[in-house]
Amino acid sequence: MIELKHFTEEDIPQLISWIDTPEFLVQWSGTGFSFPLTDQQLIKYLKEANKEDSKVHAFKVIHLESSKVIGHISLGSINFHNRNARMCRVLIGDGDMKGKGLAPFIVNKLLNIAFEQFGLHKVSLAVYDFNTPALKLYQKMGFHTEGLIREASRIGDDYWNYYEMSILSREWRSLLNNIGRENLG
Structure with a gap:
């Protein structure tokens, strides 16, 4: 179905092509980047990412049947002492792949990395209301x-609210046991 591989500089042009408005950039990254998204911003983002002790692991999403890069997802703010991190920058950018039911598989793959590979206890996220x-x-x-979190992000003259959400490793494992790994990739 899909696999996650570390995002690299070669993947930058594709990601930039998907981020086409200031509003969408904020929806995707919060205040982490500025519009227009540039190679330089993403190179800086990658500079300390994807190493064994990095606080950020950024991934491209690969659709296995077509071998196409179809999206992006990151695990950020990794705190190995407290065993927590934030899932962020979730995107299915390929228009042909949107609405195909791939998002649960992408999220599950990242949670598998967080809980099984990194041994984390909690993964949190922010999502606009x-x-x-x-x-x-x-x-x-x-x-x-x-x-x-009310009126936390200013977009032009508007303010956006977001929900703070989280899942614990035992909750994720219970979900897998109840519905099966095959249903979540």
Whole structure:
């Protein structure tokens, strides 16, 4: 179905092509980057990423049947002492792959890396309150809503709210046992 491989400089042009408005950039990355997204911003992002002790691991999403890079996902703010991290920058950028039910598999692959490979205890995320498909996905995947952060991001003259959500390793394992790994990639 899909696999995650570390995001590299060769993947930068594809990612930039998917981020086409300032609003979408904020929805994808929060305030981590500025519009327009550039090679330089992503090279800086990658400089300390994807090493054994990195606080960020960025991944490209590869659709196995077509061998195409179809998206991006990151595990950031990794704290090995407290055994937690943040899932962020989740994107299915390839228009032909949107709406195909791949998102649960992508999220599960990242959670597998977080909990099995890195031995983390908790993964959290932020999702804007208007992003109903993502909210439903994260709830389906076992994430719990910890709270609503009101008017946290300024976009032009508007302010956006986001939900803080998280999942613990034991909750993820219970979900896998209940519905089976084959249903989550």
